[in-house]
Structure formats: C-alpha cells, structure tokens
Amino acid sequence: MPICQLHGAAVTTVEGIGNTKTRLHPVQERIAKAHGSQCGFCTPGMVMSMYTLLRNKPKPSMEDITEALGGNLCRCTGYQEIIDGYRTFCEVCHHGTFTTRIQGKVELFRKEDLLPLDPTQDLIFPPELIRMAESPEQTTQKFHGERMTWISPITLDELVQLKTQYPQAPVVMGNTNVGLDIKFKGVLHPIIISPTRVRELGVCVCVCVVLGVCIGAGCSLSTVQSVLERCVCSLPAEHTQTYAALLGQLRHVGGQQIRNVATLGGNVASAYPNSDLNPILAAGRCSLLLQTKEGKRRVPLDKDFFVGFRKTTLRPDELVLSVFIPISRKGEVVRAFRHAPRKTNALPTVTTGMRVWFHDGSDVVREMSVYYGGVGACTFCAERTSQQVTGRPWNEATLNEAYRVLVDEVTLGVSAPGGQVVFRRSLTLSLFFRFYLHVLQYLKDMTRAHGLPHLCIDVHVKKVRSAQDPVGQPVPHSSALTHATGEAVYCDDIPHMNREVFLSLVTSTKAHAKIIHIDVSRALDMPGVVDVITAKDIPGQKFQSFTGINEEVLVEEEVTCVGQIICAVVADTKQHGKLAAAALKVTYEDLPDRIFTTEEAVEQCSFYAPQRTLQRGDIHMAFQEAEHIYEGEIRVGGQEHFYMETQSMLVIPAREQKEVKVYLSTQHPTCAQMSVAETLGIPANRVSCHVKRVGGAFGGKITKASILACITAVAAWKTERPVRCVLERGEDMLITGGRHPVLGKYKVGFMNDGKIIAADVHYFVNAGNTPDESVLVVEKMLVQLDNAYNIPNLRGQSVACKTNLPSSTAFRGFGVPQSMVVIENMIHDVAMTLGRPAEEVRDRMNLYKGLSRTHYKMEFDPENLHCCWVECKKRSELGRRRPAVAEFNRRNRWKKRGIAMVPIKYGVGFGHSFLQQAAALVHIYKDGSVLVSHGGIEMGQGLHTKVQQVVSRELNIPLSLIHISETCTSAVPNTNPTAASFGTDANGMAVWDACQTLYKRLEPVRKKDPSGTWKSWIATAFQERISLSATGFYRFYLSMDWQKQEGRPYTYFTYAVCCSEVELDCLTGEYRTVRADIVVDIGKSINPAIDIGQIKGAFMQGLGLYTMEELKFSPSGSLHTRGPGQYKIPAVCDVPLQFNVYLLPGSQNPFAIYSSKGIGEPIVFLGSSVFFAMKEAITAARTDVGLSGPFPLRTPATPEHACLACNTHFNQMIPKMEAGTSPPWAMELP
C-alpha cells in the first residue's frame, strides 16, 4: 500500500489496539492464551484480521472468522489454536470446542479467564479526518517522489483531463496489480493517477429490475460482493444467475484484505489471463461504460475486448466508468467454476464462465457462451464450441460433440507459461462437464458446505509435584502476549543505527557459467550507493566448509546455479541498494554440461562423497525366496522453508578492538560466529552473535544464515558502518534452497500374506550446487530407512547428487520425510499388488514387534509403537470407516474418498556424539530474580518456555521470577544447532544441571531457615558469599560406525500413528482432508499445549510437503515459484475438517528430561497419511475406468498430479504432446 494512498485514512496497527503495559485487546489476549502464537511472526497479522472483523461484526460466525483469516498465512501453528482462540468471540460457541481438556480436569485455556470484548473501548475514527473527507474544499493532491509523481484528483473532469494529458499513466485504484509490477518487476511509472476520491467511480446503481445493475469501476470487490448479495436476495432466482455465479467466484478472489481494496474496474482493465471475473462477466453479457475527453461510449465485454496478454481494446486515454451486469433471462443458466492450487487466496489455474439459454420450455439451446481464463494469453472465448451446441438438445450426444470441438479449440503449446498443459486442457473439459451436469440437474448446487474444524484432544500428564510446579502444565508461550501486541522484537525490528547502511545481493542469472567481468561502475554512480562488496574484499577465508567441503562465500570465477551470490551493494537505503544491484552488470560465458536432475547427475557421475550403504541380511537370497517381486519408484519434490521471517541480520563493527556484534535470525549462532570470524580473519572471541527470537526456521537458518552473515560482516568490516541485510521473500526463496528433492527407487520381495522379506532401496538426492549438509542428510535417510518395519533383508543406498540447482539444506526431518515416504510407497505398492488394505500389510505382517533391532543393530522396544497403532485404529474408527469409504466410492463417480493409516518411528538426536552436548548459565540476582542463558534458540517451538518450566521446578520458584533474554555466544559458548527435535532434551538438561548446582549450594541456607522465602534465602546466601551463578552441562554418547554398519545414532525413538481420510474431486484433483486422527507417544509432556501445537503445525507442514507445495524450475534452472503467489503453503482452508490429537498415556522415557520426548520433527512425516489417502481415492477412480494395480504418483500430489492419475476420460481426450518440439515451461524434478 503506497503511503500516498493513505492520505485521509486512519491507520490502526497492532500496537495501537493494546499492549502489555496498559491494556490488552481481547483479540490479542485470546490468540496468546489459546496457544495460537508460536514464532509469533504472523501473529500481528492474525490479530489485525480478527480485529477488523470484530469492528465490522462484533458477533461473528465461524464462517466469518475462517474467511477473515483466509488471507493470513502461518507456517508454525497449523491454524487450529488460532481458530480455537477466536471462536470464543462467536455468539454460538459449541461446547467442547474451545475448552480443550487434559485428563478431564485441566483446560488448555479457560474461557472464563479471557477479557470480554467491549467495542466501546475501541478507537474511534478521527473526527478531523471525517471533516476533511466531507469538506467541499478538497483539491487535487500531488505527491512528488524521487522517481515518480502521484496525482489524486477529486472530480471526474479533472481525472479525464489528467488521463488525456498522461495517457500512459496507470489509474491506480486498489494497486493490487500496478503495485506488484512496481515491487516485483521493477516497472517504473513516472506519473501515477489515483482517482480513489472521484465519486463517480464508486457509485453502484440498480438500473432497473428488468435490466440489471451498474457498478462503478472503482468499487472494491467486497462492495461488489455486497451489492450482488443484495440483488440475489431481492430478485427472483431466474434473474440472478449471473450474480450468483459472480458471487461464487468473488468469494475465492484473493483474501478478504485483497477484496477490500482491489476494484472491479481494475480487474477488468488489468486483463489478467486468469482473471476470475472476466470470463463470467463476458459470458454474462456485461458491458462497460467508457469515458474520454470526447465523451462516453459503451462496449460489450466480450471476445473482441480482450486482444492479448494484459491488452484490451481500451484506448490509453480511456477510463472505465462502470460495468453493467444484466439480469439473467428466463430459461438462462449461468455458472462459473474455477480450479486453483489452493481454495483461498490463490489465482486460478483454469477458471470459466458459462451461459446457456434455452428455447422456451425446451431443452434445445438457443444461445451459448463459454469463456475460459488460464488457457492462453487472455480471457478466451470458446466460440466454436458454443456454436456447436447451439440449436441442439442438452444431452450426452451434444456434450460429446462439444468435447470434440473444445479439445480442438483450446490448445496450449508445450512451453506455455505456467506449465501444467495437459492438466489445464483436461480442466477445460471437466469444468464443461460440470456445467453440463449443473444444467442437467436444474441448477442444483453440487458444492457442499463443510462443517467446521473440530478439535478434540486427550492429553495425559503425570501428577504435578507441587501446586507451583508448572511442568506438565499447558503454560502459554512465554512471548505470546508480546507477539500479539507487536512488542516482540525480531531482528529487523532493531531500531536503525547511526550511519547504518543496507546490503542488497547480486545473484547469478546463469546456472553454469564463467564470470568474465563484473562491472560495478554504474552501480557505484547510483544515488545512495556506498560500496560494492566482492570476494576480493574478504579479508580472511573466502570459503566456508560445513561438512568438510569448501563453499565460496562470494563466487569469484564460476557460477554453478541461478541465485548464487556474486557480490553485494551497500547503500543508504534498501530501495537504493535494490536499484543499484539491478544496474550492476555481470558478463558470463556459458559453460556446458548443466546438470539439473538426479538422472542427469547419475549419468555424469556428479556426486558428493561419500556415498552410503546400509544393509542387513542377504537380499539376493531373499529375492529368490520371495513369492512376488515388484520394482517401483517415487519422485519426492523439494520444499521451501517459507519461514515467515526471511533471513535477517545486522552486523555492527567496532574496528578498534577488531570486534563485531552480529544480531541475526539463526538456529545456530556458533556456526555464524565461527564463519564470520574465519571470513574476517579474526579470532572467534571478537565475534558475538545475538539471537532474541527467530520468526520460524525449520532448518533453513543454519548454514544459509551463516553465509549471509559472513557477507554482511565483510560489508560492515570494509565500510566500518553497521550493515543490515534482510532478504525479500523472492530473494530468500531463490537463494537459500530448501528440502532435498529425492528420487527413490525400490525392489521389494514379499510373500502372499504381505510379509516383506527383502527390499533394496536407492535414494538419489538432489543436493544442488554446494554440499551444505547433504551428506549428513543422505546418512540420516538410510538410518531411518526401516521406519516402523522389520524387513529382515534390507539394503539402502543413497547418494547426494551435485547439480546446478540452488543448494538444498536442512529442513525439519533432515531427509527423513523423504526417506520414509519412499518406504511407505513401497508398502502401498505391495498392498495394491496383493489387493489387500495397506494397513493390513503394514500392521499384521511387517510392523516391529517385541524387543527388536534396527538394520544398524540398535536395540529398542517397539511396544509404544504398537500401542499407538492400536489406539489410532480405535480412535479413528478405521474398522467402521473403511467400509463407509468403499460405499461412498460405489455411490459417487466423480468424488472419491480414501483412508490411510501411517506409522512413524523417529530417532531423536544427532547421529554424531559431538553434537549431543549443551551448556547453560544460570544467574540468581540479589532480588531473587533468575536469568537463564542456554545455547538453544527460541524459534516458535516454545523452547524458552519449557526451559523456564524446568528452572521453576528445580529451584521451586514461580515462572514470573525467571527470565531468558536472548541466546548469545558470549554467554554460552560453542553451542550446537537447535535442531533434530533435540532442543529441550539438550538445553533442558544443561539448565537442569545448573539449577541442581545452585539448589544444592542453597541447601544450608534453606536448612537454617526452613520457614524463609526464596528472596530471604537469596539475600542470606549473598551475605554468606555463596556463588549465585552456575553453569550446567549435558552430554550423551552416540555413535554410528558406517564401516561396520552398526551403532546407536539416536538416544530414543518418538512413535506416532496417523489416520487420515480425504475426499477427492476427480474432475479437478482438488481434495479436502475430511478427518485426521494422530496418536503420539511423546513420553511425559513438559507442556502439552506447546507439544500439541508442534504436532499440529508439523502435520500441516507435512500435508503441504506431500500434497501442495510444488517448486518449479525453468529448463534453464531458474526458480519460477518465488513467492506466495506461485508457491502455496497450507492456509486455514486446508485444516482437516476434523482434527484429533491424542497423547499416548503412561509412556516413560529414561533418556530425556522428565521422561519427555522430542516432537518438533517426527510428525511432518504423518502428513503423508493424506497423500496415501489420496492414493486410495485415486485408486477408486482408476477402478471405475478399469485400471488396477500400483500406479505412479509423485509428491507433492497437487491437484494436477492427482487429477491426471485418475485417468478419467477427460484426461484421455487430451492428445499426447509431441516430445522434443520445444522445452516445457518447468522441469521434471528431482
């Protein structure tokens, strides 16, 4: 939102509605107390969306709430706690939905404790702004910037004059289109006309009941919605066909925030190829009223209006005044359909508006109009298809003829932008078919309103030790309230410093090329530029080596992927830096042999050493004995971390003593400290790294944050100024890499009863252009290869492939979610081959039972795994629901259901002993307050809160006395990454150790004065010169001998089982998770609210990994998906309709603090239960077309892949593409 557009507006921010010092707003309090804030980075956005809703509707319905939050993304929580907190505002609040109980006694939060909503306390709109808006003396406003002038006229005449004077100037209304072009494509408009105050553009008139409604072009889409809703309510249904269809589309256009500003005229004039509105407006016989200085003219909004990519017949000096939408006529049926990668807040893949008009009292078509979006450069009219149908009866013969013409009429080349060519063409047919059905069934609405997500949790905790003991209690995240009020400080919230400058990165545009020349001259001449940093400026080591192989900090001679960092511009502002970075010219010479896929890497033997093998038994012999052998494969796509806070850092040099202070968002401050020291050529004791909190990390802020810190430090060192570097989302996605894409191949030998006796599995891991931690990932994949199954003869081989894609890195699960989905797919194939339910093959035949040994000879007891399995089967009512699913599938041709149950046995800890250590420092001050420092990072997982609970129990003091300020390498040195679900295990134990020391030291004082208080004991201890500061340390021995292929790489296993059911729309591939039940063995939870938050957040991230989040690269290795517009993570609409989490009671774990278990990572894999449920649903669809047996389905199983796998006759009708004619828009990875 440009600041000029806010002239006359009152802006309320999250800080403005309440704070922790004076008064909290209930919207802030409820998200915090309901555990709806983890890392907190999204929390202010959630708060303000809800605040806006309540300002407009103090008693909202659940639909209102989910709609209001539909445009907000959260990467941590899984949304359910947020919804639970906010559902307390609903007038009708169903019992049990907000009071989540523990053992039937303790609630995760209590409604009675919440502040009541009192709208009279809310801020009022400033009267001076009202007076200003109503003043008759308003004049044209002009704002002049460095590069553009913003003109905001008052009257239509002035507007017309301006448009005549500046025909090329855009008319900015909502700015949702122009703004994106300026921000992301660097488009410069020297003049911008903003007529938001021109009254005529915002007028809506119901022209006449028998004609239609005329809507001002400047009306926001939300206004259009309410106008149409009124029309639909007041007019007879036969006249409101177009209105209802438009409303259906409008509900899905962007999120509510977008609809509140985006305008109807803007949507029409932008002429997006996949506009949702233009096809239905065109099919609905709408017209536009246009204005120039010569006068007005009316043009139909039809096929002749759209002439090319974002081009219409509008003249440059012409304005759209209004859009006329006629009523529908008797015998007319109008519908609009869309398919998008996500239900809300996603541009459609294909969208359509269709209208048919029948001759009176007959089924013979009098007129037909079909428009599509998303199938070409502009809104497309299927004119020939419409002609084909006109004059014919509405029946199957006509439909089949229509298909024939439609296939021919809607064509897309192999390289069509956006890809998904076969899918999109198939959608044109299936959406047409859907229209056919609608018409046939006399407008009967096929979409079903879904129920609301419903949470039911059964958590068992041990009896607490004392009334004050918080261990085992659902204590809210210690920063939740400051997250919700905007007071929480993230790296980029640190106030700007004197002489501070900004760092902008210049990255490679080539996947593999020699750098011939870097021309910095133009960049250096640009306003505000201070310097350009290249590899030559690095005073110390020019490379980093995270796993023993060197990686250049700034590349000097040869680039090996698009997005590799070459140099960086230092400028006074971010904007200046960005412009200069764009002006900097790098000349390249292309190098041959680019490698992108794992297949290409194998062909060219392009690997990072060492390759790993892990084996038990004799697979060759076992294959000979097997009654069946099956060979299959699965492609597992990568995943973007999409932490809400992008990589951020601020480096402050103090040259005199060769010191630097680094404030950054990282999971591993020691890694950043050592890397910066080496890069600057100074000892580590001169570098201090500080982390207050991290706005989400998920593995992506270990090595990548360190490299960026090195570059920023070099800039600070050279310029002797504080330097800030905060990546934009697109840059972050381009540069920092993500989860490893994997090609998994397997050969499996099994018996008639489903017992697997041999498996040979190969993992080809796309590691990208640098080794990063890939070799460790590859190792972990093999170690976790067996998942929960006792396969007596098992061999796994894995290799990290060196390719010219951005380097992959750690991501929650560290390769395990990829490794295990391959194994589960193999099991699924076995079940399909035998025609048995997959859970039968999993459970009865193959699950570990009794005291067991893994394939690397680690002994363990799988009893709790078995308990989780049994409990999940019972809780999910699998026995009852499987036949119900089969029955549903028998009754429905185009909707299919699937149900799947998947287990996990997840090893917690790092596979290397040196990583199994942690340290802590605990100070007790004279007033009794306690300051705790430890090596772990608070990144949303509630680590600091749990550590405070540990201190509270050990020192027997209330939580209010305990504070954790930050993680700092000066306080606790030589820390390990906060990762591997090991944060609480390691740091909790280190802090426990320090507290034990302190408690023992205080014992004589306590004994002397048993009736004293904590404060009096501390005062006495000080008088008696007892040290009130102690360090703590924890270590655990682990080992893995790859030569001997045996060891104990984990401290223990976390077990869990999830049963998910989905409903799939076979026509479009869209699906909904109907229900998910998870049973987890988490030992004895230290904080059930936090653990459940981790479970649900991880499940949703897994659901995204396996079914939604698709990274797309161009054939030249450039990432297409660089933001939320192209890359879809789960939103509120993706939460399972029924989502139950159960914690296994009575579990013990002697290997971790208070018998708890690590939970951050394991549940990601359980998102695959949704993938396998989809596979089941697809299997049902394939059965209907006569197909049986295993079939390939890659992850993520996006609607495209799911729909094509159904192999309906719509898919079959699309002619095969000729191979080799031109490259596809996106590559097939891994």
Ligand SMILES: Cc1cc2nc3c(=O)[nH]c(=O)nc-3n(C[C@H](O)[C@H](O)[C@H](O)COP(=O)(O)OP(=O)(O)OC[C@H]3O[C@@H](n4cnc5c(N)ncnc54)[C@H](O)[C@@H]3O)c2cc1C
């Ligand atoms: C996150 C996001 C999600 C979205 N999702 C969807 C979606 O699901 N479906 C969909 O269809 N669209 C979607 N959109 C697009 C959105 O609907 C359009 O960008 C919006 O309607 C344009 O209106 P605006 O007022 O913001 O246009 P602006 O950006 O202000 O202007 C856009 C263009 O229209 C011209 N223009 C505006 N008004 C007039 C006028 N009165 N006369 C002449 N020219 C004019 C301007 O000159 C400019 O070139 C999405 C956009 C965003 C940012």
Ligand code: FES
């Ligand atoms: S709490 Fe929502 S993004 Fe972290």
